[in-house]
Amino acid sequence: MANKAWWGEFTFAIEQQRCWKIGERTIMLKRLGNEWNSWNLETLNEDDGAIVVDEPTDVGTIETAKFGRYLQQNTSDKVRVLPLLADRSIVARPDTPLTLLAGEKSRLFVSTPVWFTAQLLPKEEYLLDVPFWRPSDSWFGPSTQVGQICYAKYTAARVQLNNIEQRPHRAITPITVINNHDKPLIIERINVPVTLLHLFSDEQQQLWTTGISVHRDRHTDNVELHLDKHAPVEALSSALINGPRVKSEQSILIRSISSLFA
Amino acid sequence: MKEFIEFVELLKASHLYALIQAVLLFIVGFIVARLVSGAIVNLVKHKMTVHGQLLLKRSIFYGILVLVSISALDNIGIDLSILLGAAGVFTVALGFASQTSASNLISGLFLMIERPFSITDVIKVNDITGEVISIDLLSVKLRTFDNLFVRIPNESMIKSAVTTLTKYPIRRADLKIGIAYKEDIERVRTILLDIAEKNLICLVEPAPVFILTGFGSSSVDIQFSVWARRENFLTLKNTMYMEIKKTFDQQGIEIPFPHVSLYAGTATSPFPLSSNAENLDKTTLS
Numbered sequence: 001m002a003n004k005a006w007w008g009e010f011t012f013a014i015e016q017q018r019c020w021k022i023g024e025r026t027i028m029l030k031r032l033g034n035e036w037n038s039w040n041l042e043t044l045n046e047d048d049g050a051i052v053v054d055e056p057t058d059v060g061t062i063e064t065a066k067f068g069r070y071l072q073q074n075t076s077d078k079v080r081v082l083p084l085l086a087d088r089s090i091v092a093r094p095d096t097p098l099t100l101l102a103g104e105k106s107r108l109f110v111s112t113p114v115w116f117t118a119q120l121l122p123k124e125e126y127l128l129d130v131p132f133w134r135p136s137d138s139w140f141g142p143s144t145q146v147g148q149i150c151y152a153k154y155t156a157a158r159v160q161l162n163n164i165e166q167r168p169h170r171a172i173t174p175i176t177v178i179n180n181h182d183k184p185l186i187i188e189r190i191n192v193p194v195t196l197l198h199l200f201s202d203e204q205q206q207l208w209t210t211g212i213s214v215h216r217d218r219h220t221d222n223v224e225l226h227l228d229k230h231a232p233v234e235a236l237s238s239a240l241i242n243g244p245r246v247k248s249e250q251s252i253l254i255r256s257i258s259s260l261f262a
Numbered sequence: 263m264k265e266f267i268e269f270v271e272l273l274k275a276s277h278l279y280a281l282i283q284a285v286l287l288f289i290v291g292f293i294v295a296r297l298v299s300g301a302i303v304n305l306v307k308h309k310m311t312v313h314g315q316l317l318l319k320r321s322i323f324y325g326i327l328v329l330v331s332i333s334a335l336d337n338i339g340i341d342l343s344i345l346l347g348a349a350g351v352f353t354v355a356l357g358f359a360s361q362t363s364a365s366n367l368i369s370g371l372f373l374m375i376e377r378p379f380s381i382t383d384v385i386k387v388n389d390i391t392g393e394v395i396s397i398d399l400l401s402v403k404l405r406t407f408d409n410l411f412v413r414i415p416n417e418s419m420i421k422s423a424v425t426t427l428t429k430y431p432i433r434r435a436d437l438k439i440g441i442a443y444k445e446d447i448e449r450v451r452t453i454l455l456d457i458a459e460k461n462l463i464c465l466v467e468p469a470p471v472f473i474l475t476g477f478g479s480s481s482v483d484i485q486f487s488v489w490a491r492r493e494n495f496l497t498l499k500n501t502m503y504m505e506i507k508k509t510f511d512q513q514g515i516e517i518p519f520p521h522v523s524l525y526a527g528t529a530t531s532p533f534p535l536s537s538n539a540e541n542l543d544k545t546t547l548s
Contacts, residue, residue, distance in 0.1 A: 044460075136461075136464065136466050137462065137465050138465050138466040139431075139489065144432060149431060149491055152467065189467075
């Protein structure tokens with residue numbers, strides 16, 4: 001568990017390079033006089049270690065990584081590195097299908113992967129917006145004609161918070177499901193609209209998102225999706241880290257039940 | 263000066279003046295129709311699809327043009343009610359004279375109403391696959407992937423089956439695989455599902471489908487169906503086939519090619535076959 005934040009504003013001198021590492025997974029930035037260079041070394045398997053910020057002197061094995069060049073007339077010295085939630089909704093599934101009985105309420109915890117972003121200051125231009133581990137594509141919807149493209153993999157959905165492993169490259173979303181319908185609600189998969197959520201960090205530097213409440217009422221197939229305004233209560237002494245990718249004025253959205261649960 | 267005024271008076275009295283007026287009205291109307299339709303489409307450009315824009319532009323353009331034409335005809339003293347009466351006779355004559363064009367025209371209208379595809383969609387008609395670049399009254403124009411321009415008459419579009427490849431966001435790739443009879447099918451199934459799981463552009467849902475299609479002449483035939491976003495369809499097919507070949511080679515799973523065994527029946531023993539490279543070389547040399 002990383003106790004030191006890997007995000008924030010970083011100052012780069014010319015020719016200085018800095019890298020963010022989880023095991024072998026490495027993202028490196030280097031400032032030159034009139035260009036920025038980035039190296040993105042991906043690995044196949046997810047690593048649960050801490051994210052280490054380092055200042056290597058040589059490029060070394062990273063030469064095999066995906067290389068990017070960003071040209072500027074004169075580079076500025078400040079870069080803001082922030083975690084950001086995924087650019088599509090994420091589907092998570094509990095270990096076994098859950099049945100929420102009629103008239104009941106439950107709180108689930110879903111962990112989803114975060115993206116690494118680097119913005120040049122003061123113009124806030126994006127240098128990088130990459131996932132630590134890219135989840136697989138997936139489809140979520142009642143049929144192959146109606147639905148949306150989302151991500152699956154590298155997720156977990158648990159009823160007890162203790163059962164969710166806290167990782168520095170994942171954020172936890174608490175989801176409260178209220179089933180006021182007279183029939184039970186079967187949850188095999190949950191579609192978490194992470195693009196609408198804010199990102200917070202707690203005192204342990206664990207990432208959290210705003211909570212979601214799903215209200216399912218009697219006599220309707222639609223559900224109300226309430227987006228909380230604050231950090232969840234489980235995140236102690238939390239601080240806002242980053243806003244949502246898609247800004248939404250409304251805090252209550254109406255969705256069809258099939259677009260959230262399957 | 264006096265002569266000029268007299269000339270204008272004379273012109274006014276003759277039919278020529280009305281005719282020039284009508285022609286001018288038509289030309290101005292044509293320009294106005296173009297400008298107005300273009301301007302309106304520009305205004306609503308961001309809210310509409312390319313197809314919708316084209317439809318709107320044409321409706322406005324032809325609407326204005328018809329009104330202007332009626333007004334121009336009225337100007338030269340042609341009574342429209344007589345013209346409409348003559349239209350019945352005219353239609354029969356036109357019908358015989360331009361059967362194909364009329365049929366294409368009607369088919370074009372139906373195509374526009376039915377909208378089986380829009381501009382920028384990729385469609386397949388008979389053996390032609392390409393991107394729709396325009397849907398006109400007489401024909402649909404396609405750009406094929408080898409960058410050819412194909413014009414397909416609307417009539418044949420209505421008559422034949424048209425497949426729209428870009429209708430839905432996801433597509434299924436059916437991979438045909440053959441494995442040797444000696445292989446463990448259950449193991450192959452696990453390997454294939456594992457390859458699909460590791461491929462990031464292969465959709466997790468709908469899940470990949472493993473179908474044993476039958477016992478072929480030299481292999482056990484398998485269809486492995488995987489889903490991808492339609493823009494990743496070809497990449498998925500390629501990467502999956504490459505990954506399957508690589509993994510099968512690593513795991514020692516044989517992908518057989520057609521075998522032919524010569525066999526002389528049960529009563530006789532099989533032909534004794536042996537391969538000897540040295541002997542073969544000598545025979546070839548002598």
